[in-house]
Amino acid sequence: MEKKTVWKWFFVWDFDKEEAWLNEMADEGWVLCSVGFCSYTFERCAPEEYTIRLEMKKPDDGYISFMEETGAEYIGRVVQWIYFRKRNEYGPFDLFSDMDSRIEHLDRIGLSLRIIGIANLLIGVVNSFHTWSYGWINLLCATLLMYGLGRIRGKQEALEKERTLRE
Amino acid sequence: MYENIALTETTFYILLALYRPNHGYGIMLKAEEMSHGRVRLAAGTLYGALNSLVDKKWIEQLPVESGSRKKEYQLTDLGLDILANEIERLRELVENGDAVLEGER
Numbered sequence: 001m002e003k004k005t006v007w008k009w010f011f012v013w014d015f016d017k018e019e020a021w022l023n024e025m026a027d028e029g030w031v032l033c034s035v036g037f038c039s040y041t042f043e044r045c046a047p048e049e050y051t052i053r054l055e056m057k058k059p060d061d062g063y064i065s066f067m068e069e070t071g072a073e074y075i076g077r078v079v080q081w082i083y084f085r086k087r088n089e090y091g092p093f094d095l096f097s098d099m100d101s102r103i104e105h106l107d108r109i110g111l112s113l114r115i116i117g118i119a120n121l122l123i124g125v126v127n128s129f130h131t132w133s134y135g136w137i138n139l140l141c142a143t144l145l146m147y148g149l150g151r152i153r154g155k156q157e158a159l160e161k162e163r164t165l166r167e
Numbered sequence: 168m169y170e171n172i173a174l175t176e177t178t179f180y181i182l183l184a185l186y187r188p189n190h191g192y193g194i195m196l197k198a199e200e201m202s203h204g205r206v207r208l209a210a211g212t213l214y215g216a217l218n219s220l221v222d223k224k225w226i227e228q229l230p231v232e233s234g235s236r237k238k239e240y241q242l243t244d245l246g247l248d249i250l251a252n253e254i255e256r257l258r259e260l261v262e263n264g265d266a267v268l269e270g271e272r
Contacts, residue, residue, distance in 0.1 A: 070210045095211035
């Protein structure tokens with residue numbers, strides 16, 4: 001089967017853009033079949049045959065078999081991100097159908113950004129005491145991660161505000 | 168004890184669908200059928216909710232039958248109380264809503 005690999009980088013907080021791009025590819029007849037660090041491999045499919053969804057979640061085999069039970073196919077995992085696809089003929093495919101679970105997903109992303117961000121901050125500060133070190137790289141990473149955390153918080157606050165009025 | 172709990176639509180339909188033993192995908196189909204296609208529980212949302220409801224003991228997982236990989240769940244007595252309580256609350260909402268709007272006409 002005809003395949004192609006595309007190298008592309010997305011920031012974690014742009015996961016919705018990543019998902020939208022993967023779905024545009026699927027609509028054009030290229031469906032994701034395997035995924036690696038910054039690399040996406042696609043295979044030929046009929047246009048609009050599949051919907052792709054991705055989610056940050058700790059390894060959980062029970063979850064994958066649960067998803068497969070509903071007709072979704074597990075594509076692969078990159079660190080904490082898992083990728084699924086489902087044929088559109090089996091009906092609409094979403095991972096989340098209420099605000100609570102969307103907010104909870106953003107919580108998970110926020111928590112991991114916070115942990116990696118704080119680790120970078122500590123390493124950066126400690127290393128900055130050595131004039132020869134590259135501590136500034138860690139500090140730069142920490143700054144970027146905190147920016148990302150702000151982006152995730154923004155999405156979360158919009159949903160939380162909406163939830164005060166409706167589900 | 169729990170008269171002030173307002174259930175989310177997700178929770179309500181899961182509890183309702185588990186009046187009889189059912190598995191994950193079965194719950195999705197049941198909720199969709201009961202709501203005439205309006206309520207579509209997404210798999211990630213459902214999975215998280217099932218785990219939380221088991222933790223709260225509103226539902227329980229049934230022993231897995233040999234040869235089947237599907238986990239089945241059923242409402243507990245506590246879950247049934249919660250559900251009955253919510254239906255009572257919803258009835259009040261509907262009655263009040265109807266009374267006010269019909270009074271307008």
